[in-house]
């Protein structure tokens with residue numbers, strides 16, 4: 001009792017009392033993530049500790065401290081927790097982009113960003129792909145309306161478009177033509193996978209490999225869905241590998257091709273001990289799919305919903321579109337600087353939909369002192385985006401949907417540092433550029 005209620009907590013920032021074994025899970029379940037985090041910030045201050053099982057998580061909720069730590073001292077805060085059984089099971093060890101750290105993560109984050117940038121800025125390939133999907137999406141919705149459908153699911157159309165963009169980025173083809181079945185199959189696998197990963201019992205045992213040995217049935221669903229997903233991705237990868245011309249000098253046009261060509265290059269150079277392995281490729285594809293699909297698709301679906309619920313905002317958006325773009329062409333990224341009210345509406349959507357109520361855990365790679373607390377290396381720590389986005393100090397009347405909060409006195413859009421839906425620092429969202437493109441176009 002003395003250990004549970006006092007000793008293990010004595011040097012950490014304050015927070016709600018954790019129960020032995022389950023930590024604060026009862027309160028989180030009762031209040032929901034957003035309310036729980038806002039309540040503990042109000043009660044214990046901007047730096048506090050909550051517990052997932054026996055694992056403490058230090059959370060920072062104010063912008064100046066987040067910038068001082070995660071941004072200014074980025075490398076110190078760039079680790080990911082090491083003892084995560086579920087991650088290791090689903091990615092065959094510490095592979096991929098989201099949960100790796102150290103040299104492997106640095107090399108593959110840089111590689112993925114390089115690939116994304118090559119498809120984006122220079123050649124505008126990404127913009128073309130996104131605009132193709134926008135055309136298909138609008139045509140599909142128009143088709144359903146003129147066919148007299150009483151219910152048109154904009155969300156489904158957005159979901160398919162976003163899925164097509166991610167798949168084209170990874171494997172070079174979309175889903176919007178004759179292969180929608182493939183998309184729905186993958187969505188089903190991913191849904192089952194996320195359910196299995198999110199199973200409270202699985203989460204509870206995540207950091208205790210011992211539990212896996214004692215209660216292997218807990219992980220049955222997880223193993224089954226992981227196998228299905230892996231089979232799906234490996235089938236696509238194997239088919240793709242057969243089509244690639246490794247002797248051609250033409251630049252790769254998707255991530256898998258770039259990855260496989262890089263591997264070939266390293267092998268030709270005689271480097272056998274490299275990290276461009278099949279396990280890494282599978283895990284990176286899984287991470288890019290998981291991180292890039294629902295996030296963007298749900299943000300866009302929320303935007304449509306907010307416009308429906310706020311007709312006065314919708315009217316102003318329309319007026320700006322009529323004035324700046326007209327009705328005979330698509331918006332391109334070049335138009336962005338002139339669309340102040342639309343930028344503000346998009347920013348307010350990302351604030352208000354608060355897509356990541358619990359940010360991804362980071363790990364301190366060395367001891368630090370924050371606001372008088374000495375926090376040892378390897379402590380799990382995060383910046384809590386969700387409490388920042390609803391903090392009165394940065395966003396007065398946070399529960400109101402008000403695009404105007406992002407317009408200055410001349411009606412020009414500005415983006416404050418407190419608007420951080422993609423996170424900040426070295427581990428900020430790797431797909432931010434792509435997500436912005438999809439969001440804006």
Ligand code: HEM
Nearest residue numbers: 097098291292295296299356360422423427429430431435
């Ligand atoms: C509206 C859309 C999106 C939002 C709100 C979002 C938000 C985030 C957040 C909050 C993080 C965690 C930051 C942290 O660890 O502190 C993250 C990480 C990540 N995101 Fe996104 N994301 C979005 C779209 C995307 C897209 C489209 C992709 C892929 C193409 C993507 C790929 C990733 C990856 C790979 C990471 C892990 C980065 C790392 O650990 O180094 N995200 N994202």
